[in-house]
Amino acid sequence: MHALLVEDDDRMARALGTALAQRGHTVRRVGRALDALRHVHEAEFVLLDLGLPDLDGLELLRRLRTVCDAPLIVVTARCEERDIVQGLRAGADDYVVKPFRMAELMARIDTVRRRTDSHPGRAGAHPAHPADVTGAGGRPVRTGDVEVDLAGRTVTVAGAEVRLTRREFDVLAFLAARPGEVHSREVILDRIWGDAFLTASRSLDVHVAGIRAKTGRSHLVRTVRGFGYQLGSPTAPADGDGPR
Ligand code: CA
Numbered sequence: 001m002h003a004l005l006v007e008d009d010d011r012m013a014r015a016l017g018t019a020l021a022q023r024g025h026t027v028r029r030v031g032r033a034l035d036a037l038r039h040v041h042e043a044e045f046v047l048l049d050l051g052l053p054d055l056d057g058l059e060l061l062r063r064l065r066t067v068c069d070a071p072l073i074v075v076t077a078r079c080e081e082r083d084i085v086q087g088l089r090a091g092a093d094d095y096v097v098k099p100f101r102m103a104e105l106m107a108r109i110d111t112v113r114r115r116t117d118s119h120p121g122r123a124g125a126h127p128a129h130p131a132d133v134t135g136a137g138g139r140p141v142r143t144g145d146v147e148v149d150l151a152g153r154t155v156t157v158a159g160a161e162v163r164l165t166r167r168e169f170d171v172l173a174f175l176a177a178r179p180g181e182v183h184s185r186e187v188i189l190d191r192i193w194g195d196a197f198l199t200a201s202r203s204l205d206v207h208v209a210g211i212r213a214k215t216g217r218s219h220l221v222r223t224v225r226g227f228g229y230q231l232g233s234p235t236a237p238a239d240g241d242g243p244r
Helices: 010-022 033-042 057-067 081-089 102-118 166-177 185-193 196-200 203-215
Strands: 002-006 026-030 045-048 072-076 094-097 141-143 146-149 154-157 160-162 221-224 228-231
Touching: 002 010, 002 033, 010 026, 010 102, 026 033, 033 045, 033 057, 045 057, 045 102, 057 072, 057 081, 057 185, 072 081, 072 102, 081 094, 094 102, 141 166, 146 166, 166 185, 166 203, 166 221, 166 228, 185 203, 185 228, 203 221
Parallel strands: 002 026, 002 045, 045 072, 072 094
Antiparallel strands: 141 146, 146 154, 154 160, 221 228
């Protein structure tokens, strides 16, 4: 897997890089927060040192989490309980205090990856298809009179099949896979387009508009203004009262 190693200490970075490479991972090492943000979209997991020269590590962690939900382990000298709790709250999957035993860190990486892989929302860093994300083969997701079959990649509205483009289906399936959650634009773009930094583009909006128009259910996708989207509850065939 491809690791992003965020570590400003050269010796530590070399040791970690070697250990990761020995276990078959490819590694991009960066020493600054800015570069971490630039390269995080390619990472399948992240090791993050909190003491960086250009930005507080917890702040970086929060920013990384807005654009990426790959497994992330904090590796830091900060060992106060308060730091650990803050790190985990900010979205770290695990927290390893320096000095640590390399074998233990590698084991923790495996554990976190297993855990996040089995989490429905987190199947690897860049699953091309939400069907992979959901652990396909489950029952279709129903909301109102709309049924989304993630495994079969079909959508029916009031029993009639609606033809979406591949991307439109990917977006709808991603939302349907976790109907109770609101998904940020960045996460959706990262998962479906493989690039969270497309966030300024109109691609996502255009696809959402397509889903609404083709299904005739403007409330099937709910806009969470300034943040992202969620699977909505289309109430009736006559819910043509505007897309938002
Ligand atoms: Ca450091």
